[in-house]
Amino acid sequence: MLARIAQLEDRNRRLEILYETARDLSSTLQVGEVLDRLLDRTLQVLRESVGCILIHSETQGVLYLRSSRGLPWRRGGRFYMPLGEGISGWVGARREALMIPDVNADARFVLRGLERDIEGPVLSAPLLVRDSLIGVMTVSRGPGGEPHSHEDLELLEAIASHAAVEIENAKLHEETVALRYLDVVTRLCNYTTFQKTLLRELDRADRYGRSLSVVLMDLDDFKQYNACHGHARGDEALQAAADLIVAQARSSDTVGRIGADEFGVILPESDTKSANLFADKVCESIAAHSFPGPAGDVPGRLTASIGVASFPFDARTAIDLLDIAESAVFESKFSGKNRVSGIEDL
Incomplete structure (x- = not known):
């Protein structure tokens, strides 16, 4: 009985987290602000110390940095990750979430650039809308951090699923607004x-x-x-x-x-x-x-x-x-x- 109560309380807590996250993200239509809010809330609820969100560029076939926390990367700095490379590239290419007990001991990944500063237990999830890759969110608890549970991974996947829709809505809004000021063919000002x-x-x-x-x-x-x-x-x-x-x-x-x-x-x-x-x-x-x-x-x-x-x-x-x-x-x-x-x- 106590175990069942604990499960229901945990389920309610997760539903509350998803509800609060969705409400927070839907309150703005600026892509940068949506991403920053998403990363901040994810780090808070999963008790992570560092994290980053990379957005997928279909034309270039790469992921590029749009938001980061706890990483020595200057704001506005450019970082690109080809699909298939590193943690984010692996998750983006396979479109499946990943839990790594200790990234420093995992021989599958050669980390470079921004990801070189990601250490310890890592979670990473794709941001998908109808199987279309929007981006990848990766978080870590740092060296010596508490190992993640499968429930942590499931929660990250749920947050990512809700967030991807909000990110796509914000992108469409920004593109619609831009069309008021830009020429459709050349992307110059009209x-x-x-x-x-x-x-x-x-x-x-x-x-x-x-x-x-x-x-x-x-x-x-x-x-x-x-x-x-x-x-x-x-x-x-x-x-x-x-x-x-x-x-x-x-x-x-x-x-x-x-x-x-x-x-x-x-x-x-x-x-x-x-x-x-x-x-x-x-x-x-x-x-x-x-x-x-x-x-x-x-x-x-x-x-x-x-x-x-x-x-x-x-x-x-x-x-x-x-x-x-x-x-x-x-x-x-x-x-x-x-x-x-x-x-x-x-």
């Missing part, structure tokens, strides 16, 4: 975000007496490119052009897709000379690039007509800057395409 950013940066430049430049560009004859190679190749070409522009930009610059075949770049603290140098590099890189051909093996060619306008030299308002830059784009097109023009050419 026209609305570009306009708002320009107004903000222009206000800052005016307040502190700094220069600012706007660079607009059209891909020449892009409609014909689409007609010849197909819209799928056209989207690939837009993505490639976006990458070429970003490669020349600084982290402080804003790159956006502002039309079907139009891109814009905001260059804070850049005068006309600096903006022209940037525009020339972009123009040359696009002209030299082999874009996707009709069958993917025959290279296609594209060029860009580019216009530059600078604050406060050419104009002092966002509307005037964009008007001058756009007029300069048309001048580049009428002058033979594949070139850069400015107010001096109008």
